Amino acid sequence: xxxxxxxxxxxxxxxxxxxxxxxxxxxxxxxxxxxxxxxxxxxxxxxxxxxxxxxxxxxxxxxxxxxxxxxxxxxxxxxxxxxxxxxxxxxxxxxxxxxxxxxxxxxxxxxxxxxxxxxxxxxxxxxxxxxxxxxxxxxxxxxxxxxxxxxxxxxxxxxxxxxxxxxxxxxxxxxxxxxxxxxxxxxxxxxxxxxxxxxxxxxxxxxxxxxxxxxxxxxxxxxxxxxxxxxxxxxxxxxxxxxxxxxxxxxxxxxxxxxxxxxxxxxxxxxxxxxxxxxxxxxxxxxxxxxxxxxxxxxxxxxxxxxxxxxxxxxxxxxxxxxxxxxxxxxxxxxxxxxxxxxxxxxxxxxxxxxxxxxxxxxxxxxxxxxxxxxxxxxxxxxxxxxxxxxxxxxxxxxxxxxxxxxxxxxxxxxxxxxxxxxxxxxxxxxxxxxxxxxxxxxxxxxxxxxxxxxxxxxxxxxxxxxxxxxxxxxxxxxxxxxxxxxxxxxxxxxxxxxxxxxxxxxxxxxxxxxxxxxxxxxxxxxxxxxxxxxxxxxxxxxxxxxxxxxxxxxxxxxxxxxxxxxxxxxxxxxxxxxxxxxxxxxxxxxxxxxxxxxxxxxxxxxxxxxxxxxxxxxxxxxxxxxxxxxxxxxxxxxxxxxxxxxxxxxxxxxxxxxxxxxxxxxxxxxxxxxxxxxxxxxxxxxxxxxxxxxxxxxxxxxxxxxxxxxxxxxxxxxxxxxxxxxxxxxxxxxxxxxxxxxxxxxxxxxxxxxxxxxxxxxxxxxxxxxxxxxxxxxxxxxxxxxxxxxxxxxxxxxxxxxxxxxxxxxxxxxxxxxxxxxxxxxxxxxxxxxxxxxxxxxxxxxxxxxxxxxxxxxxxxxxxxxxxxxxxxxxxxxxxxxxxxxxxxxxxxxxxxxxxxxxxxxxxxxxxx
Amino acid sequence: xxxxxxxxxxxxxxxxxxxxxxxxxxxxxxxxxxxxxxxxxxxxxxxxxxxxxxxxxxxxxxxxx
Numbered sequence: 001x002x003x004x005x006x007x008x009x010x011x012x013x014x015x016x017x018x019x020x021x022x023x024x025x026x027x028x029x030x031x032x033x034x035x036x037x038x039x040x041x042x043x044x045x046x047x048x049x050x051x052x053x054x055x056x057x058x059x060x061x062x063x064x065x066x067x068x069x070x071x072x073x074x075x076x077x078x079x080x081x082x083x084x085x086x087x088x089x090x091x092x093x094x095x096x097x098x099x100x101x102x103x104x105x106x107x108x109x110x111x112x113x114x115x116x117x118x119x120x121x122x123x124x125x126x127x128x129x130x131x132x133x134x135x136x137x138x139x140x141x142x143x144x145x146x147x148x149x150x151x152x153x154x155x156x157x158x159x160x161x162x163x164x165x166x167x168x169x170x171x172x173x174x175x176x177x178x179x180x181x182x183x184x185x186x187x188x189x190x191x192x193x194x195x196x197x198x199x200x201x202x203x204x205x206x207x208x209x210x211x212x213x214x215x216x217x218x219x220x221x222x223x224x225x226x227x228x229x230x231x232x233x234x235x236x237x238x239x240x241x242x243x244x245x246x247x248x249x250x251x252x253x254x255x256x257x258x259x260x261x262x263x264x265x266x267x268x269x270x271x272x273x274x275x276x277x278x279x280x281x282x283x284x285x286x287x288x289x290x291x292x293x294x295x296x297x298x299x300x301x302x303x304x305x306x307x308x309x310x311x312x313x314x315x316x317x318x319x320x321x322x323x324x325x326x327x328x329x330x331x332x333x334x335x336x337x338x339x340x341x342x343x344x345x346x347x348x349x350x351x352x353x354x355x356x357x358x359x360x361x362x363x364x365x366x367x368x369x370x371x372x373x374x375x376x377x378x379x380x381x382x383x384x385x386x387x388x389x390x391x392x393x394x395x396x397x398x399x400x401x402x403x404x405x406x407x408x409x410x411x412x413x414x415x416x417x418x419x420x421x422x423x424x425x426x427x428x429x430x431x432x433x434x435x436x437x438x439x440x441x442x443x444x445x446x447x448x449x450x451x452x453x454x455x456x457x458x459x460x461x462x463x464x465x466x467x468x469x470x471x472x473x474x475x476x477x478x479x480x481x482x483x484x485x486x487x488x489x490x491x492x493x494x495x496x497x498x499x500x501x502x503x504x505x506x507x508x509x510x511x512x513x514x515x516x517x518x519x520x521x522x523x524x525x526x527x528x529x530x531x532x533x534x535x536x537x538x539x540x541x542x543x544x545x546x547x548x549x550x551x552x553x554x555x556x557x558x559x560x561x562x563x564x565x566x567x568x569x570x571x572x573x574x575x576x577x578x579x580x581x582x583x584x585x586x587x588x589x590x591x592x593x594x595x596x597x598x599x600x601x602x603x604x605x606x607x608x609x610x611x612x613x614x615x616x617x618x619x620x621x622x623x624x625x626x627x628x629x630x631x632x633x634x635x636x637x638x639x640x641x642x643x644x645x646x647x648x649x650x651x652x653x654x655x656x657x658x659x660x661x662x663x664x665x666x667x668x669x670x671x672x673x674x675x676x677x678x679x680x681x682x683x684x685x686x687x688x689x690x691x692x693x694x695x696x697x698x699x700x701x702x703x704x705x706x707x708x709x710x711x712x713x714x715x716x717x718x719x720x721x722x723x724x725x726x727x728x729x730x731x732x733x734x735x736x737x738x739x740x741x742x743x744x745x746x747x748x749x750x751x752x753x754x755x756x757x758x759x760x761x762x763x764x765x766x767x768x769x770x771x772x773x774x775x776x777x778x779x780x781x782x783x784x785x786x787x788x789x790x791x792x793x794x795x796x797x798x799x800x801x802x803x804x805x806x807x808x809x810x811x812x813x814x815x816x817x818x819x820x821x822x823x824x825x826x827x828x829x830x831x832x833x834x835x836x837x838x839x840x841x842x843x844x845x846x847x848x849x850x851x852x853x854x855x856x857x858x859x860x861x862x863x864x865x866x867x868x869x870x871x872x873x874x875x876x877x878x879x880x881x882x883x884x885x886x887x888x889x890x891x892x893x894x895x896x897x898x899x900x901x902x903x904x905x906x907x908x909x910x911x912x913x914x
Numbered sequence: 915x916x917x918x919x920x921x922x923x924x925x926x927x928x929x930x931x932x933x934x935x936x937x938x939x940x941x942x943x944x945x946x947x948x949x950x951x952x953x954x955x956x957x958x959x960x961x962x963x964x965x966x967x968x969x970x971x972x973x974x975x976x977x978x979x
Contacts, residue, residue: 084922238947257936
């Protein structure tokens with residue numbers, strides 16, 4: 001095919017890619033996010049499907065049947081677990097400003113620069129071959145298209161670099177990654193254009209592959225049935241319909257599913273797309289089924305294309321290229337070009353995202369910590385542009401390492417085998433990462449041991465034998481083992497034979513990795529920072545927004561120091577902006593006025609982490625903060641208190657407050673009860689005392705009468721008279737006590753009605769008139785006619801007035817005045833006498849039960865002592881007040897008030913009693 | 915977020931069952947040189963389990979209560 005045409009189509013496609021990315025970034029700058037939808041998110045995740053999927057799956061299917069499938073079944077199963085796992089990782093990364101998987105692991109284990117560097121090195125070494133594989137696919141497909149029908153590919157070594165397509169693709173991809181992957185210094189910010197372009201690539205690779213599939217299945221054959229039927233006639237194709245019925249084959253199958261499950265989470269580009277570029281956690285929901293569905297659809301035609309290739313393509317050619325060759329065979333050149341574009345889209349997507357992810361790791365987790373540790377910068381230097389350039393340099397480095405690897409080894413390996421080696425490398429992160437987010441016990445030392453050992457075993461069992469083969473000393477090394485030590489054979493370590501190299505390597509490396517991670521964690525202590533990070537990661541959903549964090553920084557630094565530090569990494573304006581925003585959250589307008597406390601230092605460190613990674617940020621902050629040593633037990637204590645005990649103790653406090661209140665109430669109730677009990681005892685003893693007095697006299701007199709039957713009649717009559725009086729007094733007393741008890745217990749049946757007091761008082765006076773007449777007392781009534789009614793109980797009030805009148809009759813010298821008048825909303829009744837009066841000391845006591853007030857001189861105690869207490873009880877319950885006034889020796893004035901009836905006056909009701 | 919947890923647990927259960935269906939020994943029942951619907955029985959089995967799994971996931975997640 002025409003070289004110009006192929007180049008033109010490829011360049012048009014790549015141009016479109018740049019345009020889309022540019023458009024996405026421009027819209028984002030205008031504040032319109034095009035990637036904020038779960039569909040773009042799901043599509044961007046399918047950067048998982050690379051040239052390996054596009055070309056390699058067919059190659060694998062053509063040689064070993066359904067063996068290509070586990071690589072897509074694993075992610076499907078994993079997607080179901082994203083709901084918990086990925087969501088947690090995303091939440092942690094957002095809060096901790098995490099920029100890559102190396103940053104994640106470093107941050108989890110105490111922001112360890114060593115760990116971050118190790119993970120970065122592992123990722124770069126593990127994934128570089130994978131990038132080279134993409135370059136190889138593009139270069140290979142381009143050459144094939146160009147030279148067809150000449151299938152004999154020219155020797156790669158014979159092509160000068162400047163005439164190699166792979167080289168130009170590498171260059172363009174580096175340019176793309178630099179343009180759209182390093183726009184912001186803050187690596188936690190989203191690369192909107194880049195993500196949009198990746199979503200576009202995902203659609204292109206799916207549609208082109210489907211086109212080829214449909215073409216092959218329905219144009220070259222009459223559907224799948226026809227295709228399978230024709231393949232079934234050839235024994236070596238029929239063999240592909242099922243796989244070996246051996247336990248080892250099933251174990252290989254299982255390990256491949258497991259491998260790809262973890263790879264979906266751990267590959268740097270997947271982490272970049274799924275975590276760093278995630279705009280909204282809820283996008284996971286749709287992606288959970290849409291991403292597997294994409295994998296399902298793109299794999300539908302893999303077997304048909306593979307079988308068709310085996311049936312139709314003649315000659316010694318790699319089955320990886322059937323996708324191109326089948327259309328070419330049938331002179332469907334346009335379709336071949338389309339397939340070629342699809343291949344480019346699959347390859348470039350992977351290269352771009354992987355490069356951006358790896359370059360972030362390289363700068364933030366390897367180079368910056370080293371440079372900062374070495375104190376390579378003068379303190380005043382602005383590092384923001386240096387950081388950006390460093391990242392651009394890292395992109396170039398990664399791409400060209402990939403190209404270099406391709407030039408050195410490109411002829412030798414099939415795509416799938418190289419891809420699997422990369423998978424196996426990143427799967428080494430699984431114990432440290434998954435252990436890190438679900439197990440607080442994982443420590444830095446455990447992670448270091450696990451990762452390092454797993455990586456070494458991986459290197460020894462997978463890439464090393466391949467490199468040895470390339471170098472021409474492979475066979476002896478693989479067959480006999482190094483120096484002839486057979487148990488060190490890289491494909492049969494310790495004599496474990498029968499597995500495919502990949503399964504064998506996975507088994508040993510993960511075994512060693514996970515074991516040492518556990519052992520190292522359980523047999524090593526952890527620093528305060530590690531302990532805090534562990535708690536933050538594992539309990540991320542409990543520390544909402546990170547607000548309950550325990551501060552680790554106990555040091556001192558001035559706000560200006562912090563500002564200078566941020567300015568170095570973020571530039572002047574951004575630093576100013578972030579500090580002002582922070583100051584506002586603290587309720588201060590100017591950050592210079594802020595007290596530098598642990599929280600502020602923490603915030604600065606978080607912001608820096610987004611730019612230079614957690615480990616570097618820690619080193620940078622440590623350089624200006626003079627840190628006080630922090631006691632580990634203290635921190636653990638603080639942590640436990642903040643995360644759990646605080647909540648618990650808050651509940652306890654609440655409870656004890658409630659208890660206190662309840663106790664106080666109880667104590668009060670108890671006090672009242674005791675008081676009442678005391679009063680009751682007092683009451684009973686007084687009552688019995690009062691009862692005994694008349695009884696004693698009755699008993700004495702009756703005994704005299706009994707033993708002296710011949711008593712003179714006059715004396716007998718006198719005694720009987722006294723006895724009758726005493727009995728009357730006794731029964732009065734008992735009535736009073738009963739009344740009083742009734743009133744006290746509020747069991748009295750009140751009969752409230754409007755009552756005309758003038759009538760009532762007149763009636764009462766009529767009833768007691770005899771008393772006054774006996775003692776020759778003048779009674780003056782001052783009862784106005786227009787006095788309103790009182791709302792009261794007629795009978796009870798009568799009792800009160802009778803009581804007051806009889807008291808007055810008893811104590812007065814010669815005069816009693818009864819006065820009725822209105823006072824505001826009340827009616828007031830005064831009963832005034834001119835007797836000896838009441839000693840001020842007793843003015844309250846006389847209203848108490850059985851008050852021991854000595855009766856005035858010359859007056860014999862006659863009453864029950866309950867009259868005034870009963871009156872007070874009645875008046876109080878009727879809503880009024882009763883009291884006594886007057887100076888001793890000048891008479892007494894007993895007064896009471898009653899509320900005025902709100903009803904109209906009525907005459908007849910007051911006549912109810914006499 | 916009770917519903918959220920419920921869906922997550924359903925998905926996890928589904929993943930567990932599917933992982934069993936896609937591995938030995940269940941898969942060996944279909945690993946035979948037979949054809950069904952014009953395709954090898956193993957292929958049909960794998961793709962149907964796969965599609966059912968995806969369909970159920972989508973059903974659990976997208977169903978609005």
